Amino acid sequence: MTTVDSRTPEALADAERWTAHNYHPLPVVIADAEGAWVTDVDGRRYLDFLAGYSALNFGHRHPALIAAAHAQLDRVTLTSRAFVHDQFATFCRGLAELCDKDLVLPMNTGAEAVETAIKVARKWGYQVKGVPDGRANIIVAENNFHGRTTTIVSFSTDPDARDDFGPYTPGFTIVPYGDLDALTAAIDEHTVAVLLEPIQGEAGVLVPPAGYLAGIRAACTDRNVLMIADEIQSGLGRTGRTFAIEHEGVVPDMYVLGKALGGGIVPVSAVAANRDVLGVLKPGEHGSTFGGNPLACAVGAEVVKLLRTGDFQERSAKLGQRLHEGLAEIGGVRAVRGRGLWAGVDIDPGLMTGRQACERLAERGVLVKDTHGSTIRLAPPLVITEEEIDLALGKIGEVLSARTS
Template sequence: MSLLAETHDTVDHLRLADEHAAHNYAPLPVVIADGDGAWVTDVAGRRYLDCLAAYSAVNFGHRNERIMAAARTQLDRVTLVSRAFAHDQFGPFCAELAALVGKDMVLPMNTGAEAVESAIKVARKWGYQVKGVPDGQATIVVAGGNFHGRTTTVISFSDDPEARDGFGPYTPGFRTVPYGDATALAEAIDDTTVAVLLEPVQGEAGVIVPPPGYLQAVRDLCTRHDALFVADEIQSGLARTGRTLACEHFGVVPDVVLLGKALGGGVVPVSAVVADADVLGVLGPGQHGSTFGGNPLACAVGRAVVGLLATGEYQERAHQLGEHLGDGLAGLVGRGVTTVRRLGLWAGVDIDPALGTGRDVCERLLAHGVLAKDTHGATLRLAPPLVVERDELDLAVRALGTALDELTTAR
């Protein structure tokens, strides 16, 4: 195929998507056709270093051999029976994931947003049944700048106008306080509070790491007021930050852990609410469910993911490689970068607005063979698969430096 034909092929794919798919995303002008490890290849045959990893859903690399083998084996057996019947992957998956997180029970779902919605239902049910909050009066405290999904309930407590505006009326029962402000949190909690729901590290907001002592204060306040600490680890969990859970960095144990993205190994959507029996035990038959949640294929893939995490290898890789990435990014501060925030192999890079937007940088990076995603205008998020190598991270940092230099020259 000639280069001209390849270019036309790319344009055709983008045209079809533009004409026939809802415009709820504004993707970069690249059409991916293949992936392997930390790299993807477009329909024109050009390779790109993936520094987004599908928002951490591809933590273990594209086409991870162990995960793909588990999926193939299960595809040849049975993929769906619904929760009307048991299957041989379900019990082991729940037991193994519960052990990894250090809890008793697992409620498997599909998407991350479903896990959040499920946790809200569980927290309210627990509040009425265990804490004794009067029916219909339960409140949940959340943090400003949060991202927990885009369902109707979740956007009701979002302060992102793009996610929220035009979709009301909104679901009541939530109180928002500034992220990192323990005093404001303490003032928002009362006898109706059944849970505090937050991301230990805010991903969509730009990899915002909490101030010292904040998560411990959250834990203490929840314990003191008999409220559940619900940690949304959908992006931050499963080795991304150098620990199995980001909460481990801060020495806190939440009552409820929400997992997703990487739990599906980049193969199928798998999410979970993980908690002890005194919390998840409030659910009875018929009170919550999902036809596909906990299906055989999802459980087989999830078990492979848990097995990969059980050795600690990926947690250590994220820690070591994250240090290396941080050193490289630090050299760009003052060269078009104003601030770098990082935990493990996850970084938020603030771009000097005088140079351009985060999208401008991402488009420049695309031209240099690196895929990344902007957020909130002037911030770049970097979250490569945990199988990435040091020299590949160096390549990404050099490409970012070149992109910044180009924007500086073009000013």
């Protein structure tokens, strides 16, 4: 994989020496990137088929996004929300219109946006729905992934994310993902929201049964409960629509957004909802020093412009069909799930683990990520070409056809 004068081993050793071991990265040290490709410290190129867990939907260093960032860097990068800057309204208005909502609350990371949604839902429950103080409950789905803060891991069912981080925050009910009957049965007079991913990413790109999301929407409307769609990974063009929930014609009460909203340049997240929901917040009740900063808003506004063209959604739908059809034809693939340019691929566990598949693909110049045993996740940038998809499919076929060592 490397040359005699390779810098990779030393760089990997330094990373291992000086950082907490909260990740298990592949043995690749990236130094440069453009479009769907990255280059390591030894000059070897790799096709990026992960795209920063969907943070790089528009590819590495998209020219329009880089130009927006450069222009803003020469002007002002941070004011805090103690003042208003000239990029703020442009970004918030554009994103609100994209979501067809009244208001936007910008934050930084996806987990911050989820925490924001939880706080807003609880406050709405107390002030609008009339739930007794301290009794608000939110329904979530088993195998969810909404982040790793203390509150969020309190309702995780992943032992790696949850174990040894208690005591846990109460106020959540966990039901099986895709089971509409279980979810509707869990709703009671103290339920203020249902929070879920329209497609579960970390769980292996799980697509719910047809009618599931529409059924949740109907139940939430009937029982005066907020429907919150966590579109941090699934949204902003990834599945062939602006939002994954659109595949069932559903409009949630609140969108939780992040990752691709920052164009792979800066962390940008947001919650979007109508005034009767987000309007419950008053000054001093929630905030962020860096949330909605000028640099973030300049990049985020350009991201919204790119999505308004519809080109990326169209590319994801068209090229996603090519990706899914190609994966289904590869020997050793047990199942393929997902939508658009997003796929969870179950490999025959008798061949290799997901980690082994990722390592062998990296040796062949394709970067992907494993999850849960023999499953790998594919999420290439939406700027990828047909030829690059075919290249990756060929490499996956090579890896799975080779005998394990």
